[in-house]
Amino acid sequence: MVQSPPPPIDPGVRIGHVHLKVADLQRALDFYCGVLGFQLTQRFGTQAAFISAGGYHHHLGLNTWESLGGPPPAPGTTGLYHVAILYPTRAALADALRRLQRARVPLEGAADHGVSEALYLRDPDGNGVELYRDRPREEWPRSADGGVAMFTHPLDLAGLLAEPAPG
Numbered sequence: 001m002v003q004s005p006p007p008p009i010d011p012g013v014r015i016g017h018v019h020l021k022v023a024d025l026q027r028a029l030d031f032y033c034g035v036l037g038f039q040l041t042q043r044f045g046t047q048a049a050f051i052s053a054g055g056y057h058h059h060l061g062l063n064t065w066e067s068l069g070g071p072p073p074a075p076g077t078t079g080l081y082h083v084a085i086l087y088p089t090r091a092a093l094a095d096a097l098r099r100l101q102r103a104r105v106p107l108e109g110a111a112d113h114g115v116s117e118a119l120y121l122r123d124p125d126g127n128g129v130e131l132y133r134d135r136p137r138e139e140w141p142r143s144a145d146g147g148v149a150m151f152t153h154p155l156d157l158a159g160l161l162a163e164p165a166p167g
Contacts, residue, residue: 018083019061022125023070025049028062031124035103036085036096036131059085072126082120082128093117093133094163110155114141115148117155 022028025046032038038051041058047065050058060083073079087093097119100107108128109120118132143149 017058017061019063020080020083020123020125020127021067021070022062022064023067024124025062025064027124031105032060032062035099035105037099067125080127082130084118084130084132087131087133089166090117090133090160091163091166093119093131094160095166096131097157097160098165110157112151112153112155114151114153117160119155 020028025048029040029049029051032051033040038053038060039055041050041052041056043049048061048063050061052059087096100119100121105121107119107121109118111118111120114135116132116134118130121129121131123129141149141151
């Protein structure tokens with residue numbers, strides 16, 4: 001008897017927050033709040049903190065419960081590839097790039113995927129971080145049959161930096 005696949009997940013489902021294991025809570029806060037601009041919403045001493053954009057209870061949890069003083073994950077092991085942080089506009093993504101440049105945080109990559117533009121880097125604990133913005137759906141590249149046709153091309157960083165500052 002052939003079983004049909006289950007129906008897809010509700011399209012309204014979203015990923016609400018991510019918790020990252022960090023070696024040094026203050027160092028992580030200096031990066032996520034001091035460089036990227038997230039706001040601290042709650043802190044539990046040197047063990048954990050919750051940060052957000054726009055007053056949400058938390059988008060990122062940072063904790064040292066199992067990782068205090070620990071090294072980054074070894075290459076070739078399983079775990080988080082990267083956390084992707086979605087920016088609402090191209091100008092906001094440009095602001096993120098300017099923040100990274102001011103703090104001298106190096107990029108590991110920058111890509112135009114057709115559907116999105118992305119900056120790739122590592123946080124102080126070696127966690128992969130993607131900062132990106134989605135293009136409007138009507139601008140997504142499509143294949144002949146109408147499917148999404150993503151690609152990976154270099155991102156024009158000079159063009160991104162030409163965006164006016166948000167606000």
